[in-house]
Amino acid sequence: MRTRTKLVVSAVVVLVVAVAANRLWPKAESKKTAGPLGIPVHVVPVKQQDVPRFISGIGTVLSLHSVVVRPQIDGVLTELLVKEGQWVKAGDLMAKIDDRAIRASLDQAKAQLGQAQAQLHVAEVDLKRYKLLSVDDGVSKQTLDQQQALTDQLKATVLGNQASIAAAQVQLSYTQIRSPVAGRVGIRNVDAGNFLRVSDAQGLFSVTQMDPIAVEFSLPQNQLPTLQQLLNAPSPARVNAYLSDHEQTGTLLAQGQLRLIDNQVSATTGTLRAKAEFTNGAQTLWPGQLVTVKVQTAVDQGALVVPPQVVQRGLEQYFVYRVNGDKVDSVPVKVLHQDSELTIIQGVQPADIQAGTVLVRDGQSRLKPGAKIEVLSDEPAAATAQVQP
Structure with a gap:
């Protein structure tokens, strides 16, 4: 009885071992036949383009041109013709100052000019007559000289009156404040009705x-x-x-x-x-x-451009990892220009790097020349980014 029991137990053990071996053998065989896995990397082609x-x-x-508009005469600001922030052209009328006193002075200067011109006319007629009489000694030389002096004096008076009129006209023009430049009116500092002085440093506004x-x-x-x-x-x-x-x-x-x-x-x-x-x-x-x-x-012109992270710094020179089938090669390069957006490179041997050459963009830390790689696609990451809210 014991012998039969031992035989049954032995048979069960053999059966269990056979089943376990049968299940484990394919995995072991699969591991034995599978090749080494490649290092995952992202790649990018070299682009050729004009780079400023x-x-x-x-x-x-x-x-x-920025001008602070200030009064050039003292007077009451009677009218503001522009608004804050308004666009004006050069010569546009922006404000007016009370001009009644200046106009009165201008009228007075014109009246004085008319009086002086009338006196000058009479003096010139007399001077002409005296000159004719002096030929026959009809008038003394002293009288002729006095008349000549009076005529010259009245001419000077006329010139002075004309200058007074011009000065009054200039003063009158100051009562109309016009824009010196084309531009935008700033914030107003003075309201209509205020008395303006030439010495005011603040000004009306700026253009x-x-x-x-x-x-x-x-x-x-x-x-x-x-x-x-x-x-x-x-x-x-x-x-x-x-x-x-x-x-x-x-x-x-x-x-x-x-x-x-x-x-x-x-x-x-x-x-x-x-x-x-x-x-x-x-x-x-x-x-x-x-x-x-x-x-x-x-x-x-026609520069070879890659992202900055493509180029690696070696002990003596720069280099990149070039994709060659399912492996990579280390290729030395020259960096001609680099900024935060792109890098312009050139192969030490010009044939090493050309437009369209595929280089490793990410994952260089685990690489070495001849290493096997697995190229990852950027599409899943992009799709994931689109799904995120």
């Missing part, structure tokens, strides 16, 4: 030209040769004004042209001031506003 180069600085928007407008900015002094070259170029250098310091995320406010550089370098900061002029019909630039200025210095 820029130098950047922080600038302040300035009006080309600021908005279009065109300028931006003044500073650049390091080592950019002086570049700026001089740009100013001497046949066509003005392009200047972009942005709301922030990053061209991709910032708002482009306006595009203008480089106009001038200052005549000296600041000894304190080692910077050089420059000025650009912008068309500002949409009023995107406002006087006093701080903007980021980018001056285009050159254009790299």
